[in-house]
Amino acid sequence: MKRITIYDVAKEADVSLATVSRVINDSNVVREDTRLRVQQAIDKLGYKPNAIAQGLALSKTTTISIVMGEKLFSYNEKILNGLMDVAKIYNYNIMFHTTSKGISKMQDVIESIIKSRVDGVILFNDNFSEEEMEVLQEYQIPMVVVGSRIPKTDIANVGNVYIDFESLAYELVKSCFEKGITDISLVEDKLNLSMMEQLKSGVDKAYEEKGLKFDKYISYNDSYKSSYVYFTEYYKTHQPSKVVITLRDSQAIAFLNATSEAGYDVPKDAQMVCVLNNKYLTMVRPHISSYNIPEYDMGAVAMRLLTKMLVEENNSKLDKNIEMSYSFLARSTTK
Amino acid sequence: MKRITIYDVAKEADVSLATVSRVINDSNVVREDTRLRVQQAIDKLGYKPNAIAQGLALSKTTTISIVMGEKLFSYNEKILNGLMDVAKIYNYNIMFHTTSKGISKMQDVIESIIKSRVDGVILFNDNFSEEEMEVLQEYQIPMVVVGSRIPKTDIANVGNVYIDFESLAYELVKSCFEKGITDISLVEDKLNLSMMEQLKSGVDKAYEEKGLKFDKYISYNDSYKSSYVYFTEYYKTHQPSKVVITLRDSQAIAFLNATSEAGYDVPKDAQMVCVLNNKYLTMVRPHISSYNIPEYDMGAVAMRLLTKMLVEENNSKLDKNIEMSYSFLARSTTK
DNA sequence: TTGTAGGCGTTATCAA
DNA sequence: TTGATAACGCCTACAA
Numbered sequence: 001m002k003r004i005t006i007y008d009v010a011k012e013a014d015v016s017l018a019t020v021s022r023v024i025n026d027s028n029v030v031r032e033d034t035r036l037r038v039q040q041a042i043d044k045l046g047y048k049p050n051a052i053a054q055g056l057a058l059s060k061t062t063t064i065s066i067v068m069g070e071k072l073f074s075y076n077e078k079i080l081n082g083l084m085d086v087a088k089i090y091n092y093n094i095m096f097h098t099t100s101k102g103i104s105k106m107q108d109v110i111e112s113i114i115k116s117r118v119d120g121v122i123l124f125n126d127n128f129s130e131e132e133m134e135v136l137q138e139y140q141i142p143m144v145v146v147g148s149r150i151p152k153t154d155i156a157n158v159g160n161v162y163i164d165f166e167s168l169a170y171e172l173v174k175s176c177f178e179k180g181i182t183d184i185s186l187v188e189d190k191l192n193l194s195m196m197e198q199l200k201s202g203v204d205k206a207y208e209e210k211g212l213k214f215d216k217y218i219s220y221n222d223s224y225k226s227s228y229v230y231f232t233e234y235y236k237t238h239q240p241s242k243v244v245i246t247l248r249d250s251q252a253i254a255f256l257n258a259t260s261e262a263g264y265d266v267p268k269d270a271q272m273v274c275v276l277n278n279k280y281l282t283m284v285r286p287h288i289s290s291y292n293i294p295e296y297d298m299g300a301v302a303m304r305l306l307t308k309m310l311v312e313e314n315n316s317k318l319d320k321n322i323e324m325s326y327s328f329l330a331r332s333t334t335k
Numbered sequence: 336m337k338r339i340t341i342y343d344v345a346k347e348a349d350v351s352l353a354t355v356s357r358v359i360n361d362s363n364v365v366r367e368d369t370r371l372r373v374q375q376a377i378d379k380l381g382y383k384p385n386a387i388a389q390g391l392a393l394s395k396t397t398t399i400s401i402v403m404g405e406k407l408f409s410y411n412e413k414i415l416n417g418l419m420d421v422a423k424i425y426n427y428n429i430m431f432h433t434t435s436k437g438i439s440k441m442q443d444v445i446e447s448i449i450k451s452r453v454d455g456v457i458l459f460n461d462n463f464s465e466e467e468m469e470v471l472q473e474y475q476i477p478m479v480v481v482g483s484r485i486p487k488t489d490i491a492n493v494g495n496v497y498i499d500f501e502s503l504a505y506e507l508v509k510s511c512f513e514k515g516i517t518d519i520s521l522v523e524d525k526l527n528l529s530m531m532e533q534l535k536s537g538v539d540k541a542y543e544e545k546g547l548k549f550d551k552y553i554s555y556n557d558s559y560k561s562s563y564v565y566f567t568e569y570y571k572t573h574q575p576s577k578v579v580i581t582l583r584d585s586q587a588i589a590f591l592n593a594t595s596e597a598g599y600d601v602p603k604d605a606q607m608v609c610v611l612n613n614k615y616l617t618m619v620r621p622h623i624s625s626y627n628i629p630e631y632d633m634g635a636v637a638m639r640l641l642t643k644m645l646v647e648e649n650n651s652k653l654d655k656n657i658e659m660s661y662s663f664l665a666r667s668t669t670k
Numbered sequence: 671t672t673g674t675a676g677g678c679g680t681t682a683t684c685a686a
Numbered sequence: 687t688t689g690a691t692a693a694c695g696c697c698t699a700c701a702a
Contacts, residue, residue, distance in 0.1 A: 003394070005695055016673045021697060031671060046473065051450040052390040053695035056678045059338070061387060063451075066431070070416055072407070081405055084433045093447055096401070096431035098419045112428055115386040116398075138381065253618045280615055283588045340679055351689045356681060366687060388679030391694045673702075679694105686689075 004045050013041035024049055051093075055117070063093035064306065065113045068124035070100035071191055073248060074278040075295055076124060079146060082299020083122060090307050092119075099128075106132050114139050120306045122146060125162075125194045133158070142309045144320070146302040148195050159309060159320035161302040163293055165195050165275070168326060169202030169245070172273065176243050177210060181271075185216040185241040187227070187251045195247060199275065203245075216241060227251050231258030240270035243334075249280045252288050256333070272333045286332030293326045339380050348376035359384055386428075390452065398428035399641065400448045403459035405435035406526055408583060409613040410630055411459060414481060417634020418457060425642050427454075434463075441467050449474050455641045457481060460497075460529045468493070477644045479655070481637040483530050494644060494655035496637040498628055500530050500610070503661060504537030504580070507608065511578050512545060516606075520551040520576040522562070522586045530582060534610065538580075551576055562586050566593030575605035578669075584615045587623050591668070607668045621667035628661045 006024075010017040015034060022030050023038045030038075041047070055061040066083060068076060087094055095118055097109045106128045113121060113136070121136060125147030136143055137157065144159035149166075152158075169186075176184055186203055189196055200217060207214040220230045231254060240259055246252040252274035259266055266272060266286060274281055277290035301322055312318055341359075345352040350369060357365050358373045365373075376382070390396040401418060403411060422429055430453055432444045441463050448456060448471070456471060460482030471478055472492065479494035484501075487493075504521075511519055521538055524531055535552060542549040555565045566589060575594055581587040587609035594601055601607060601621060609616055612625035636657055647653055 003695095007695085017696080018673060018698080019671085022672090025697080029671060034671080048446070048449045048474075050391075050452055050695050051447075052387055052396060052452050053678090054697075055387040056385075056391050056680090056695080057697045059678065063430075070419065072412055072415075077407055081433075081435075084405065084431075085435075088443070093451060094431045095398075096419075096429045098416075100416075100420075108423070111383070112386075114383045116428060117385055117387050139383075250614065250618075253615075257618065257620070279585065280588075280618075283585075283592065283615075284619065285592070338679095342679085352680085353682085353689055353691095354687085357688090360681080364687060369687080385679050388694090389681075391678085391696090392680040392682080394694070671702105674700085676699090677697090681693085683692085684690085686687105 003050075004047050005050070006047070008045055009038065009041045009047045012045060013038045059117075061093075061117050061119055062091065063095055063116070063118050064303075065095040065097060065116070065118045065121045066124075067097045067099065067106075067109055067113075067121065067128070069126060069191065070098040073191075073276075075248070075276045075293075078295035079124070079299035079302075082296040082301075083146075083303045084299075086300045086303035086307070090303075092303075092307070110135050113141070119310055120144075122302055122306060125150075126192050142306065144302050144306045144309070146298055148198055149323075154320075157309065159302070159305045159322070161298050161305060161322045161324065163298070163324050163326055165198040166202035166205070168275065168291065169199040170206050171202075172245065172328075173203050173206035177206065181242045182210075182212065183216075183242040184214075185218050185244045186214075187244065187246045187255065188217060188219040189247040189251060192247060195275075199245070199247065228254040228258055231255055232262065235259070235262035235264070240264055242270060244270055244272040246272065246274045248276050249274060249278055249288075252281065253284055256284060256286075256288065267333050267335050271335060273328075277329060282331070289331040289334040290329045291326045292329050294324055298324050338385075339382050340385070341382070343380055344373065344376045344382045347380060348373045394452075396428075396452050396454055397426065398430055398451070398453050399638075400430040400432060400451070400453045400456045401459075402432045402434065402441075402444055402448075402456065402463070404461060404526065405433040408526075408611075410583070410611045410628075413630035414459070414634035414637075417631040417636075418481075418638045419634075421635045421638035421642070425638075427638075427642070445470050448476070454645055455479075457637055457641060460485075461527050477641065479637050479641045479644070481633055483533055484658075492644065494637070494640045494657070496633050496640060496657045496659065498633070498659050498661055500533040501537035501540070503610065503626065504534040505541050506537075507580065507663075508538050508541035512541065516577045517545075517547065518551075518577040519549075520553050520579045521549075522579065522581045522590065523552060523554040524582040524586060527582060530610075534580070534582065563589040563593055566590055567597065570594070570597035570599075575599055577605060579605055579607040581607065581609045583611050584609060584613055584623075587616065588619055591619060591621075591623065602668050602670050606670060612664060617666070624666040624669040625664045626661045627664050629659050633659050 006017045006020050009020045020038055023035050095116060099106050099109055110132060121141055121143035123143055123145045142157045146161045149162040150160050204214050220226060244255055246255060255272060256266060259270055264270055273289045275291055277292060281288040281290050308318060341352045341355050344355045355373055358370050430451060434441050434444055445467060456476055456478035458478055458480045477492045481496045484497045485495050521535060539549050555561060579590055590607060591601060594605055599605055608624045610626055612627060616623040616625050643653060
């Protein structure tokens with residue numbers, strides 16, 4: 001079966017292809033009866049405009065690339081949902097790229113982004129370096145980074161929708177200090193180095209201000225099992241910290257299990273908070289305290305920002321750095 | 336900055352655009368020194384071939400659409416990883432579509448798939464009806480369905496990579512019967528109706544063969560909270576079944592919590608198995624028995640199958656229905 | 671209101 | 687081994 005084109009429709013409706021093009025694009029200069037005739041031809045033939053050809057003609061693909069790490073835990077999932085929903089509203093197609101250790105370096109992803117001439121790019125934090133961002137810059141592809149804060153702000157064509165994880169950690173530690181607690185641990189998450197870095201710097205800052213030095217950054221492999229094993233081992237020689245901060249559910253639950261199995265009580269002996277919230281935190285006992293972070297909205301805002309950047313090429317005084325707010329969810333692992 | 340094209344490179348290297356095209360596409364008829372000259376021009380200008388134009392010229396986009404539900408729990412995530420990795424190997428780009436209740440009907444997704452002229456489609460089960468599949472058929476887009484078994488097999492251009500959930504459930508129930516257990520519940524998951532249907536039909540079949548009728552299909556809303564509430568309520572008037580089968584972690588954990596809080600012991604009073612495995616099943620106590628399902632491989636196999644279908648247009652005797660195997664993971668909720 | 675023709679960036683077929 | 691040139695399918699001035 002031959003792919004049917006605008007010519008076929010034109011012939012069928014006995015008009016020129018220009019007219020068909022007009023009805024496809026809702027031009028308002030078409031007489032009603034010819035519009036009808038064309039529409040009938042379109043329906044009859046089952047014609048669908050070739051987006052590739054349109055892309056070529058318009059130098060605009062109406063598609064956006066999303067780049068994220070291959071490990072998409074629930075935090076990313078909700079951001080993705082927000083991105084997709086808004087993309088749908090604006091009728092953007094999505095090219096999806098994942099980065100992982102072995103198989104695909106960011107470099108390849110960038111290569112294919114440039115080649116496919118997408119209109120814009122959404123980058124999840126933690127998947128690229130600054131120089132990689134600069135490559136995208138050279139090709140003048142508008143992009144917004146979603147997740148945590150990026151160092152360089154006010155680069156042309158770059159937006160950022162973020163949570164200020166540094167402040168979050170800073171405030172959390174300060175509030176511990178106010179309760180007289182200074183023995184705090186922060187558990188590393190290798191999947192989110194940039195978030196971790198910001199959390200750590202917030203913790204450091206709070207300690208510094210108090211004239212102390214923070215030295216309980218707990219680092220090990222990132223799977224659930226290893227963190228569970230790690231803590232179990234840890235308790236043979238250590239006492240738990242008074243407060244333990246964790247980024248994701250896996251580490252939080254591992255900690256919870258290991259701690260209670262070592263004979264300690266949460267929150268009596270050790271309190272804990274897991275920064276990123278999800279449903280599993282309330283499936284375990286006790287329920288784990290966390291933060292309410294508007295993941296879905298972050299995605300939605302990021303995509304909307306990008307679409308704005310795409311229309312207002314004259315990136316006027318559009319605010320391209322948007323901070324999202326969070327709030328503490330006190331549950332049973334804190335008191 | 337003007338987008339640089341093959342013409343610019345041609346001028347820079349002082350050759351015709353045809354020659355440039357040849358070196359881009361690794362044609363072996365180019366003399367070594369001119370290839371070099373062209374390559375230098377390419378590097379100097381930072382030229383990247385326009386995939387859109389290539390797509391137009393070749394009637395081939397080298398991109399594949401993936402369609403899945405918006406809720407991507409870990410089961411889907413791993414399939415997706417498999418898909419992406421293999422797509423990368425074959426240098427395919429991925430268009431990503433999600434379907435959800437309100438915002439995007441499958442119909443719109445199909446529309447955009449057809450317009451974007453992707454070479455093939457991967458469909459996750461549970462997101463489309465048979466007639467929607469037929470639309471894709473009309474446009475002759477090769478596709479493979481991944482997840483559970485599709486009813487109609489041997490349609491041209493349609494592949495299927497699946498787990499036989501019906502057999503899985505059938506065997507599971509049979510093995511219960513052998514242990515003298517006939518009081519079994521199956522908990523519904525609204526997110527995966529087709530999987531559920533197959534599980535249920537396997538259960539039904541086993542009961543029928545024994546001359547019994549299965550009547551403990553537990554149905555309610557699909558969020559964690561509601562299933563937890565449901566079970567808690569349930570136990571005020573019911574005893575737990577001897578064996579409870581669940582599809583996903585959420586329901587399994589909800590059941591576990593509600594059951595033990597109602598004063599029953601798992602597995603003594605009620606055994607349970609959660610069909611889809613993931614790490615959370617071993618984060619709770621007791622560890623939940625499950626099935627080892629090769630999700631990643633399913634994705635990888637599905638994508639590889641699709642690429643094969645794309646090259647061997649003469650869909651010869653290529654086996655387009657691939658059943659994947661599973662195995663039981665006995666943990667602490669069964670005995 | 672409609673049609674004609676040039677252009678979007680490549681590939682591929684012929685000649686040279 | 688290289689260079690013209692006609693597709694590929696659509697959009698958009700410009701004409702009619």
